[in-house]
Amino acid sequence: MGLDFSIVPKYLDIILLGVAWTIGITVAAALLSFVGGIIFAVTALYAPWIIRQPFRLIEWVFMGTPLLLQLFLIYFGLVQIGIDLPAFVAGIIGLGLHFAVYNSELIQTAILAVDKGQMEAARTLGLSRGQALRKVVIPQAVRDVIPPIGNNMIALLKDSALVSVIGVSELTLSAQRVIGKTYRPFEFYILAAAFYYVINLCMEWVQRKIERRISISR
Numbered sequence: 171m172g173l174d175f176s177i178v179p180k181y182l183d184i185i186l187l188g189v190a191w192t193i194g195i196t197v198a199a200a201l202l203s204f205v206g207g208i209i210f211a212v213t214a215l216y217a218p219w220i221i222r223q224p225f226r227l228i229e230w231v232f233m234g235t236p237l238l239l240q241l242f243l244i245y246f247g248l249v250q251i252g253i254d255l256p257a258f259v260a261g262i263i264g265l266g267l268h269f270a271v272y273n274s275e276l277i278q279t280a281i282l283a284v285d286k287g288q289m290e291a292a293r294t295l296g297l298s299r300g301q302a303l304r305k306v307v308i309p310q311a312v313r314d315v316i317p318p319i320g321n322n323m324i325a326l327l328k329d330s331a332l333v334s335v336i337g338v339s340e341l342t343l344s345a346q347r348v349i350g351k352t353y354r355p356f357e358f359y360i361l362a363a364a365f366y367y368v369i370n371l372c373m374e375w376v377q378r379k380i381e382r383r384i385s386i387s388r
Contacts, residue, residue: 175357181348185358188344189365195261195340196330196369200323202266207273207319208312212303214278232271238332240264245336261333269326276318280311313384320377324370341365 178185213225232240245260255263284307292302334343345362349355 173356174354177352177354178357178361181352181358184344184348185341185361185365188339188341188362189369191258191338191344192327192330192340192365193369195258195265195333195338196323196327198262199265199269199330200326202262203269203273203322203326204319206266206270207277208308210270210274211277211281212308214274215281216299216303228267229271229274232268237264237268237329238335240268241332241336257333257337260336261330261338265326265330265333268329269322272322273315273319276315276322277308277311280314281307283314284310316377316381316384320373320380323377324373327369327373328366 210225210229213222214229217225241261241264244264245255245257248255248260288306288310289299289302292306293299297305330340331342334340334346337343339347341362345358348358352358
């Protein structure tokens, strides 16, 4: 059986729908991981001990266990305690929290690297500790970690294929379903890989634009 890419257009609508789901889950999970990373970082550095410890436990769980297991736990496990999440939402939460933990480590390092005089100057001007963090320290820290966080977001895109195992019809699962109908794995896996690569290039382009804008604003 030779290669036959002429069959691709007939099923392109299914693949494009998978692309849309992949982009949607990647963007939503990326936003959650970014905001969650900031929250985790600030909590780890400044919250009281009794609040900090549960967040440390969450970090330990998400850094020390496989992402696939985390997705299973969120989607299948939470049902046992009465929390029945749609697969798409479970995928976003799983991916978002998993990468939020790694973003948190980056942001914590960046916050500690900000000159302590910045906080002292903000407090001298009458800002509270929370206001100083929100308006002075965190913005500087976030600017410094955009490149590594951008790399995490590209890794998130690739790991989004794992949500196929809980039934989200993203790009990989869409390709598998088409292959089940056509018995043409090479053609459609190559097509899926090409779409992942294009999305990857778009994300890298956006990251470079953000980095350039930040460098100009400094």
